[in-house]
Amino acid sequence: MVMSGKASHDLEVEVPASQAWELYGTLGIARLVEQSLTDVISKIEVEQGDGEQGTILKLTFAPGIPGPGWHKEKFTMVDNEKRVKEVEVVEGGYRELGFTFYLIRFEITEAGSTPSSCIIKTTVEYELKEEAAAMVSFASVDLFANIAQIAKHHLLKNI
Numbered sequence: 001m002v003m004s005g006k007a008s009h010d011l012e013v014e015v016p017a018s019q020a021w022e023l024y025g026t027l028g029i030a031r032l033v034e035q036s037l038t039d040v041i042s043k044i045e046v047e048q049g050d051g052e053q054g055t056i057l058k059l060t061f062a063p064g065i066p067g068p069g070w071h072k073e074k075f076t077m078v079d080n081e082k083r084v085k086e087v088e089v090v091e092g093g094y095r096e097l098g099f100t101f102y103l104i105r106f107e108i109t110e111a112g113s114t115p116s117s118c119i120i121k122t123t124v125e126y127e128l129k130e131e132a133a134a135m136v137s138f139a140s141v142d143l144f145a146n147i148a149q150i151a152k153h154h155l156l157k158n159i
Helices: 017-024 028-036 093-097 130-138 142-157
Strands: 002-013 041-048 056-061 070-079 084-092 099-111 114-129
Touching: 002 099, 002 130, 002 142, 017 028, 017 099, 017 114, 017 142, 028 041, 028 142, 070 093, 084 093, 093 099, 093 130, 099 130, 114 130, 114 142
Parallel strands: none
Antiparallel strands: 002 114, 041 056, 056 070, 070 084, 084 099, 099 114
């Protein structure tokens, strides 16, 4: 039997959605994470692609971070029109902990009627083998909420 779940986080940023997507819709967000979260991620390598659908990244976690030391993720969808990117963990990491499916979705939408503001929505969806139920705490949106805050700071600094 498989357990499944979903968690999401929204953050409003006072920049146009198109500007936030320039960061999230490319490898820019990976570079920013690699530079800013050195206590969590020691290295992000592009194994295939240029940021478009099909891109594969290998993330190596910093020493002392609980769980497996690395994972590979694949950009399974990059929709520049709707400003949606889906990234699935395909090897290592969560897979080794008993997750059969682990997907992160980034959506950038305009905030209401204000074109100068947007919402960064991050959603984590997962499926986990029942015998690995104790690992469910790894299915958290907290890291991505932190990444959204870092992105917000970066975007506001670079207006």
